[in-house]
Amino acid sequence: MQAPGFSLTSKVDDGGSLRLHLSGRVTLVDGAALWRQLHTTGSQNGATEIDVGGIERLDGGAAALLTAFAAKRSAAGATMRLVGARGETAKLLGLYDCSRLGDCEHPIPKQPGLLVDIGEFTHSAIRTTKAILAFGGDLVVGMVHAVRQPRTVHLTDLGSLIERAGSDGIPIVLLINFLVGAILGLQGAIQLHRFGGDYFLANLVGLSIVRELGPLMTAILVTGRSGAAYAAELGTMTVNEEIDALRTLGQDPQRFLVFPRVLALTLVLPILTILGDLIGTLGGLAIAVTYLQQPSVVYLQSLQQSVGLDDVGTGLLKSVAFAVAIGLISCQRGLATRGGAAGVGRSTTSAVVVVLFVIIALDAVFTWIFSMLGW
Amino acid sequence: MPKVLQVRDLAIGYDDEVLLDEIAFDVQRGEVFAILGGSGSGKSTLLRTLIGLQEPLQGRVHFTGIGPPARAMTPPSFGVLFQSAALFGSLTLLQNVLLPLQKWTRLSAGAAVAVAMGRLRLVGLERFAHHLPSEVSGGMRKRAGIARALALDPPILFFDEPSAGLDPITAAELDDLILTLAGGLMVTIVLVTHELPSIFKVADQCIMLDLSAGGIIARGAPRDLAERSNDARVLAFFRRTPLARST
Numbered sequence: 001m002q003a004p005g006f007s008l009t010s011k012v013d014d015g016g017s018l019r020l021h022l023s024g025r026v027t028l029v030d031g032a033a034l035w036r037q038l039h040t041t042g043s044q045n046g047a048t049e050i051d052v053g054g055i056e057r058l059d060g061g062a063a064a065l066l067t068a069f070a071a072k073r074s075a076a077g078a079t080m081r082l083v084g085a086r087g088e089t090a091k092l093l094g095l096y097d098c099s100r101l102g103d104c105e106h107p108i109p110k111q112p113g114l115l116v117d118i119g120e121f122t123h124s125a126i127r128t129t130k131a132i133l134a135f136g137g138d139l140v141v142g143m144v145h146a147v148r149q150p151r152t153v154h155l156t157d158l159g160s161l162i163e164r165a166g167s168d169g170i171p172i173v174l175l176i177n178f179l180v181g182a183i184l185g186l187q188g189a190i191q192l193h194r195f196g197g198d199y200f201l202a203n204l205v206g207l208s209i210v211r212e213l214g215p216l217m218t219a220i221l222v223t224g225r226s227g228a229a230y231a232a233e234l235g236t237m238t239v240n241e242e243i244d245a246l247r248t249l250g251q252d253p254q255r256f257l258v259f260p261r262v263l264a265l266t267l268v269l270p271i272l273t274i275l276g277d278l279i280g281t282l283g284g285l286a287i288a289v290t291y292l293q294q295p296s297v298v299y300l301q302s303l304q305q306s307v308g309l310d311d312v313g314t315g316l317l318k319s320v321a322f323a324v325a326i327g328l329i330s331c332q333r334g335l336a337t338r339g340g341a342a343g344v345g346r347s348t349t350s351a352v353v354v355v356l357f358v359i360i361a362l363d364a365v366f367t368w369i370f371s372m373l374g375w
Numbered sequence: 376m377p378k379v380l381q382v383r384d385l386a387i388g389y390d391d392e393v394l395l396d397e398i399a400f401d402v403q404r405g406e407v408f409a410i411l412g413g414s415g416s417g418k419s420t421l422l423r424t425l426i427g428l429q430e431p432l433q434g435r436v437h438f439t440g441i442g443p444p445a446r447a448m449t450p451p452s453f454g455v456l457f458q459s460a461a462l463f464g465s466l467t468l469l470q471n472v473l474l475p476l477q478k479w480t481r482l483s484a485g486a487a488v489a490v491a492m493g494r495l496r497l498v499g500l501e502r503f504a505h506h507l508p509s510e511v512s513g514g515m516r517k518r519a520g521i522a523r524a525l526a527l528d529p530p531i532l533f534f535d536e537p538s539a540g541l542d543p544i545t546a547a548e549l550d551d552l553i554l555t556l557a558g559g560l561m562v563t564i565v566l567v568t569h570e571l572p573s574i575f576k577v578a579d580q581c582i583m584l585d586l587s588a589g590g591i592i593a594r595g596a597p598r599d600l601a602e603r604s605n606d607a608r609v610l611a612f613f614r615r616t617p618l619a620r621s622t
Contacts (some may be wrong), residue, residue: 028490028528035486059528060560065486078597088561095559096493098501304461339509340464 004030006038006055017047023054028061038069046078052093053084063092070187071098120370129356135332139262141252154256161264165226169272170223174280177276180211180217181283188284189291198292202302204248204282210307214277215315217362219322222269223355227330230261231351234334235344262327269323270316277315314375318366322359329355376403378427379531379563385434387417387424393432394420396589400582404530407557407564412584413612418567419458419535421584425565426455428532440530449570451475453531454524458539460516462508468495468519470506477528485600494522494577498552509516514545521552525562532556534566538573550576571613583609 012018020042026034042048050066052058058161066082085093112120112369128295148155188204237243243253281303288294333351337343378401385398395417402408412418423429425436432533438452462471472491476482482490495501498518500511508516517537524532537553538546556562557577568574574581574597581600583593586606593600593609601613611617 031486031490032481032483035483035489060493061490061498061528064496065489068489091559095497095555098496162449319487339507342465343509350502 003163006030006034008034008041010041015047017049020048020050021054022050022052022066022110023056025057026055026066026074027057027059028060031061031065034062035065035069036352038065042069042073044140048073049078050080050082051084052082052089053086055085055089058089059093060092060096063096067093067096067098100147128350131336132329132332132354134196135335136328138254139258139328142252142259146255146259153259153262154251155263158260158264161260162268164229165222165264166268169222169225169268170275173221173272173276174279175218176221177209177214177280178283178286179322180213181205181280182212182287183283184208184280185287186291187285189287193292198288198294199298199302201284201288201292201294202281202299203306206281206303206307207311209284210277210311210315212315212367213279214364215318215322216359217272217280218273218276219269219319219359220356222265222272222323223326223330223359226265227326227355228352230327230330231334231337231348232344234331235337235347238335238337239340239343258327258335260329261331262324265323265327266320268339269326270319273315273319277312310375314366314370318363321362321366325358325362326333326355329358376405379404380408380565381437381439382425383437384433384463385421385436386432387420387429388432390446391432393589394586395584399588400564400591402563403580404563405557405561406579407553407566409574409578409581410565410567411569411574411581411583411597411612412586413569416584416586418569418584422533422535422565422567426453437546438531446583451479451527452529453533454521454527456517456524456532456534456537458536460508460513460520461466462516462519462523464508466524467505467507468500468511471508471519472523472526475523479527490582491522491526494525495519497525497555498522512545513576514541515551517541517549518552523554525556526562529562531563531565532565534568536568536570537566538568538570543572546570546573547576549573553577569612571615583612 005027007024009021010018011021020038042050046280048068050070052066070080070082082093175180185201185205189198189201192198192201192204237257246253246256285296288299289296330351333347333354337347338344380402382398382400386393386396387392387398398421400408410418410421420429424431427436462468463474466474469488469491473487473495476487476490480487492501492504495504498521500515500522502516503511503515503519508519511519521532521534521537534553537549541549553564553566553573554577557564564577566573566578578597580595581589581597583600584590585592588608592606593604597613600609604610604613
């Protein structure tokens with residue numbers, strides 16, 4: 001390792017004060033060595049002087065280190081002075097001197113403990129829930145205005161929103177629901193075959209897919225595709241002050257941005273759910289034919305007998321509720337974004353997590369209600 | 376004074392479309408050198424070429440006594456203040472300034488913090504060291520950007536529209552900081568700007584770009600150009616009048 005360009009020597013005078021002599025080229029390149037030697041040589045109690053008159057060249061980084069060391073020693077109760085500075089050295093040390101500004105030490109904020117984290121999380125969850133409910137209330141009020149004044153609703157983007165949420169999502173919805181139907185069919189077939197219940201495979205797959213898994217899986221997929229996109233899009237608009245600009249132009253962000261998105265999802269999700277239901281039951285058919293060697297006509301007849309319009313209807317009712325939840329929460333999270341690019345990431349993640357929780361909770365509520373009603 | 380930057384026969388543009396041609400100028404050590412011009416005249420493109428973010432179509436940029444423009448995984452030889460400060464939003468102001476120190480020096484953690492706090496103190500932001508960029512004003516973000524640009528004590532700083540978007544008082548404070556850096560730290564500063572008060576206050580020398588002319592249309596001290604230029608475009612710029620009315 002190259003020797004540093006400076007020299008730091010020390011001497012104790014007759015009065016017991018430590019006098020350091022710093023000379024040569026004192027630059028940031030040798031900053032690590034300077035800091036180390038200052039601490040090794042200059043850390044004694046009592047008065048200390050650093051004679052900087054022999055410095056040939058000083059840069060800002062080294063000046064910052066010298067003044068920081070002096071402040072640190074002063075804060076520890078020792079008397080530390082920089083003497084002999086002249087010309088450029090004096091100017092630079094003056095620029096970086098912190099004694100005129102009072103306290104030079106700025107303690108690093110402590111990291112919060114586990115209990116504080118739990119408390120803040122709970123508080124944040126309550127705040128988020130209130131914000132979403134308030135947002136939902138604003139949406140309902142806005143919808144009433146929209147019905148009275150339909151021209152105030154910005155529907156120019158509705159077509160592209162439907163395309164992005166709907167037709168662009170069809171391949172993934174079909175694939176996932178087919179696989180879910182096949183997986184359910186296989187697990188069901190294995191168990192049913194043991195008890196001679198092969199015939200009931202269509203009942204199992206059909207009712208599970210149409211009433212529960214079809215609407216739920218489709219909603220989860222749409223959350224990941226469209227919900228996250230809405231949160232990110234509106235979040236980016238928020239941090240770029242585009243939402244503020246919209247307001248200064250007399251536009252209501254709810255009617256301009258949120259309505260079209262909620263409407264697009266409400267139109268699209270039931271259709272995607274029907275497609276998902278169809279392909280999911282076909283997944284079960286594939287297992288019935290290949291694993292149970294069951295004629296397809298037997299499976300389809302059993303399916304027709306077990307799955308009624310009321311079953312499909314309950315699934316579609318759920319899908320409409322899911323669509324409103326996805327649109328509402330994703331847009332609210334996006335519009336509540338704070339803090340730049342990191343904030344957009346946080347609000348997108350938050351949107352997906354909250355939506356998933358809400359649609360599972362809604363599914364449970366609907367299932368209970370339908371069972372009470374005998375649907 | 377020795378030259379620290381020499382530009383010769385530079386042509387800049389995009390996808391082989393030449394925006395500016397035959398750009399040539401020198402910057403002396405310790406000078407505040409301004410690149411002037413109207414909006415869209417290619418000032419920022421020229422700056423990006425000088426600092427190596429964009430390849431010139433032809434010509435060369437030569438730095439005397441310091442390394443070449445920054446590349447990934449090489450130590451930067453100069454500091455840059457971007458127009459929007461470009462601070463990393465998930466890091467505090469202190470962490471933003473620490474980043475180059477942690478990467479390119481062998482300073483201990485304590486020493487690096489001491490240097491970084493010194494830089495923030497220089498720009499008057501030591502009390503905001505633990506704030507995120509989103510928690511401070513635009514002017515403070517610019518000053519934090521200057522602190523980060525200064526982190527490794529570069530001999531030359533490049534500023535892209537430092538006063539853009541700032542109120543007159545904050546802009547004036549930033550001008551004072553530029554003068555302190557140039558006079559106190561003997562740093563060479565190349566700044567792109569079209570703010571007249573700043574130009575007259577801080578710039579020693581300048582060049583003016585014009586896209587329609589395809590290059591430099593004037594060079595010299597700002598006051599000299601404003602008072603003695605025969606070029607209508609130069610007069611229009613300094614008098615803040617549309618071209619037809621400035622003659």
